[in-house]
Amino acid sequence: MPPKRVIGIDAGGTKLLGGVVDEDFVVHNRVHRLWRGADREETLRIVVEAVEEVRTVAPDVAGIGFGIPSLVEPTSGFSVASVHLPLDEVPFGDLMAERLGLPVWVDNDVNAAVLAEHRYGAARGTSHAVMFALGTGIGGGLVLDGRVYRGATGAAGELGHSVVEIDGPPCPCGSRGCLEVLASGTAIGIAGIEAARAHPRSALGKRLEADGAIRGTFVTELAHAGDELAMEAVCSVGRRLGAGLVSILNVLDPEIAVIGGGAVAAGDLLLDPAREVLEAQGLGPPRMRVEPTHFGNESGMLGAALLALDGLE
């Protein structure tokens, strides 16, 4: 009998990444899509079409797991609300099962990612792990006492919406001073723009003048190349991430914080300042590790596949 295979789909805030995953956690036949501001129906169509693309080369798949950037009711796969995709009050699981004709499992995207990192990745062997996904916003996931923790209504783990600055800048969620506004990939871009304005003759300043904007990825590239201003911008965001880590250490006392999402491309330029703040300001002896994802940008897709593999057992 050939090994069981499923499709994992990570529908992130800006893009979709999917693949066929087998029981040995090997990925085959990847698929990518960008949303480009699609509305609800278009978003759902893109998901279906991406799944169909991989199914043509892997017709044997037995089920599909989805990680979506929503508050999800895990038993029904209902998407209650989403900050980053037009998926408020969408019966996502039912719709996908109907359109795809296969068993479907749905969870929050970072819940899926932390599941993969806990089972086989950076948090393997721990019982208490948190994950921050630093991208357009900040997603979060929790493993407490060895299991993904969802809270009373499935909404737990929104680590990006810890308030770290009362009366701070407004957040798309409606609150103010959320960690997401201060320490996401977007925040690295904003820190770059601020540095560019203060130093117009710098590499950042010239880029801002030429393009009228600066993205976090550009700041990160410059920082890796040794540009001091860019390194400082990344460092300032890392220190704010550190304040978020202090809170999570003091509230949940996990063994590891796994850092994923696009912004983790900054590596230790971002994580070392965060670790310094954590060690200096966290309660008790230093004990929580801060590590990048083991699976890079594929934790969410692999975790989504795990939902299906576990569900089929």
Place this chain on the structure above:
Amino acid sequence: MPPKRVIGIDAGGTKLLGGVVDEDFVVHNRVHRLWRGADREETLRIVVEAVEEVRTVAPDVAGIGFGIPSLVEPTSGFSVASVHLPLDEVPFGDLMAERLGLPVWVDNDVNAAVLAEHRYGAARGTSHAVMFALGTGIGGGLVLDGRVYRGATGAAGELGHSVVEIDGPPCPCGSRGCLEVLASGTAIGIAGIEAARAHPRSALGKRLEADGAIRGTFVTELAHAGDELAMEAVCSVGRRLGAGLVSILNVLDPEIAVIGGGAVAAGDLLLDPAREVLEAQGLGPPRMRVEPTHFGNESGMLGAALLALDGLE
């Protein structure tokens, strides 16, 4: 056979409250002590002497439970560290068992309090509850999936040491901008002093001139009497508590936040502004209740007794 009886001791940051508690959760023979800056040996002596006092009137007690304001290893009762009492690295459980000759159980004071509130108090019937104890500082406790949650090393639940203001005022814990600095009972006093300085002819201003200081309890009394400046001071602290509630809702998604500690004497003058911030800024539909403790200042003592009653079963 008479009902089993135990002693519960809540050793808070500023005072000790103890009592004999029976299986029906009825309290007999209360005892109070103040520490008044006692050193380690004196603190331990006061605890032993308070226990001996109640034992003379209740010689039948079968065990003793302690809630202490420390990071506690629950199996050994070792006090790893304490911000508010001189109990760093003290084998508290072993010392008490030796000096008192009875079985002893030890946990963090707010872990004990949330246990009592969850079993028989304000959080009864919930599976996910948090407790904030607003006193000199802010203690915290968590019940997740129906059980007290301690994290990887027993240090979880330090809700007072969520960072809510990066680069905010220094906290005794060594960090900055902790919720404890901004929303404790002490913070109500500080808000009163600030109001007094801005309005020297007000009741608060006159008190500051006369005494050179203002305590949170005085601000709260004035507020209850309808003094607008005092009400504003309490309200400003309540709004900061609200930011802490937003974080805990978004991270843990509990059904209820139980608010205890001396500062809850301010009642809805404190809690209504907190609830307003929570409803306006929390993710998702309003769903987390914010309620004062059912057992007032006795939750910690009752929870400590529960540790012993549960342990003796």
